[in-house]
Amino acid sequence: MEPIRETMKRVVNAPAFSERYNEMRREVLEHPGVQKFLEENAAEVDKNVVDKGLGKLYEYIYQSHDCNKCPGLGDCINTLKGFEPNLVLERGNIGIAYTPCRLKNQYDNKRRASSLIHSMYMPKEVMQATLADFEPDASRMEAFRAVTEFLDKATGPDNLPEKGLYFYGKFGVGKSYLLSAVANELAEMNVKSVLVFVPEFMREMKQAIGDQTLQEKVDYVKRADVLMLDDIGAEAMSSWTRDEVLGTILHYRMAERLPTFMTSNFSYSELQHHLTYSQRGEKEDLKAARVMERIKALTEPIKLDGKNRRN
Known part of the structure; x- marks a missing residue:
């Protein structure tokens, strides 16, 4: 049986996988939010940091920002409903912090006012x-x-x-x-x-x-x-x-x-x-x-x- 390490190396080096990976990387790096984050942290983020954090960057771009993909709070598509992702640096690595979104703030304010x-x-x-x-x-x-x-x-x-x-x-x-x-x-x-x-x-x-x-x-x-x-x-x-x-x-x-x-x-x-x-x-x-x-x-x-x- 082929060792798992060799199997993974063969899959990763396959042309189809490499092409999909490069396409995903290009899509991530062209996102305005990612570009802004990289510009603001250019002194601490290099290619290695980006490659290690590509999964987090991908998670970030496919969520709703400023409620632009959500018709309402109940239909929020984000990982945490009512919270939008923000890219952060955590001990030299790219991470995501979640903060209440605009619709959740409006909902919470309305509930507070009603009380x-x-x-x-x-x-x-x-x-x-x-x-x-x-x-x-x-x-x-x-x-x-x-x-x-x-x-x-x-x-x-x-x-x-x-x-x-x-x-x-x-x-x-x-x-x-x-x-x-x-x-x-x-x-x-x-x-x-x-x-x-x-x-x-x-x-x-x-x-x-x-x-x-x-x-x-x-x-x-x-x-x-x-x-x-x-x-x-x-x-x-x-x-x-x-x-x-x-x-x-x-x-x-x-x-x-x-x-x-x-x-x-x-x-x-x-x-x-x-x-x-x-x-x-x-x-x-x-x-x-x-x-x-x-x-x-x-x-x-x-x-x-x-x-x-x-x-």
């Missing part, structure tokens, strides 16, 4: 809102400008404008959508937001008395970096939820100068009228005025109008 937004009873489709998809027509331009001014002033969790916005108008004009879009923009700045659908929240607060979680839930909401109260005025407000829940939250945020956003179908004056009458029909002007004073201290009113975009 900074806590939604309480808000619809999932609303939570995916973006300012890029908000149509600032004439009836909504004032709201769009107010939002961009707020975001321009916000540079991070430690530098936020003290005053938020109060969006009001008829059903379906984009008030809730705009809240979520702002929350997503703030998340890109590492700012945490809590979005609360007020009618459902108030119903849960009544139940929280029984399971002794009321204070914990109120404290969580009132201390949010940015609080967004959606659809205030749509709930059947009792004296207790108005004064002990909503009033407590607003008083804390006013004292701590924490930005607060709200949406409502009511203007300021209409909301005050709504807050004046309890479920029992009792008229409580002073208590309603006290809550409204806090709302006015925390927000600037902006009307949204236009067509109903839910239809």
